Amino acid sequence: MIEVAGARRDRLRVAGVESIGAYRLLRLARAGLEPGIPGQFFMLEAPGRLLPRPFSLCLAPTGELAFLIDPIGPGTRALAELEQGESIDVFGPLGNGFDLSVERPLLVGGGIGVAPFPYLSERLGGPPAVLGFRTALHAEAAALVPGAEVVLDPTLVTDALPADPGDVLACGPEPMLHAVARLVPDAQLAWEAPMACGYGACYGCVVETGGHNRRLCVVGPVVRGHEVPADG
Numbered sequence: 423m424i425e426v427a428g429a430r431r432d433r434l435r436v437a438g439v440e441s442i443g444a445y446r447l448l449r450l451a452r453a454g455l456e457p458g459i460p461g462q463f464f465m466l467e468a469p470g471r472l473l474p475r476p477f478s479l480c481l482a483p484t485g486e487l488a489f490l491i492d493p494i495g496p497g498t499r500a501l502a503e504l505e506q507g508e509s510i511d512v513f514g515p516l517g518n519g520f521d522l523s524v525e526r527p528l529l530v531g532g533g534i535g536v537a538p539f540p541y542l543s544e545r546l547g548g549p550p551a552v553l554g555f556r557t558a559l560h561a562e563a564a565a566l567v568p569g570a571e572v573v574l575d576p577t578l579v580t581d582a583l584p585a586d587p588g589d590v591l592a593c594g595p596e597p598m599l600h601a602v603a604r605l606v607p608d609a610q611l612a613w614e615a616p617m618a619c620g621y622g623a624c625y626g627c628v629v630e631t632g633g634h635n636r637r638l639c640v641v642g643p644v645v646r647g648h649e650v651p652a653d654g
């Protein structure tokens with residue numbers, strides 16, 4: 423059995439699944455797992471699929487861990503179609519989350535990148551947020567982030583940033599993260615890569631950060647803007 427500090431593996435019961443616009447919120451009974459730091463991730467078993475999938479924690483209500491799912495592929499659809507009372511294997515929390523010792527936090531997100539922000543917003547006391555979505559249906563997820571300003575395609579979240587954005591904490595598609603990194607080199611970016619193990623063993627998540635190839639599940643998933651390739 424692999425030991426990862428702070429992480430546990432357990433079989434969690436589905437407490438409920440609900441639609442949030444185009445997304446699904448999967449609520450699992452917490453059992454012995456800790457919610458961890460916002461931006462950390464959990465490996466969720468996708469029923470009928472060989473490999474688990476990484477998801478950042480969306481909400482940590484009492485006794486539960488909740489994950490926002492964008493049901494766009496076989497694994498995410500299988501998770502979105504779980505029913506109350508079913509159980510899946512969960513492993514976490516894993517990786518390095520956001521640094522919460524920030525003075526003027528601004529959350530910047532795009533699409534399913536909104537996923538870690540409800541928990542992050544709660545832990546930071548409800549900071550301002552700018553969220554971008556493809557459609558009004560997807561934008562319904564912004565209701566999970568108190569006080570969020572929403573922009574819809576074709577407006578970019580980077581077009582909506584204030585001149586002095588402060589301490590940016592961002593999560594979203596890679597082109598958005600590169601654009602944020604160019605504007606705010608010290609921004610904290612929750613990066614994405616395919617992950618099969620989540621604890622450094624499979625080398626499936628290697629990305630270039632700081633000029634070196636590194637395993638994102640070990641150095642991230644949160645990295646600084648100046649650590650990512652500037653040109654995308």
Ligand code: FES
Nearest residue numbers: 620622624625639
């Ligand atoms: Fe296996 Fe990172 S997911 S090494």
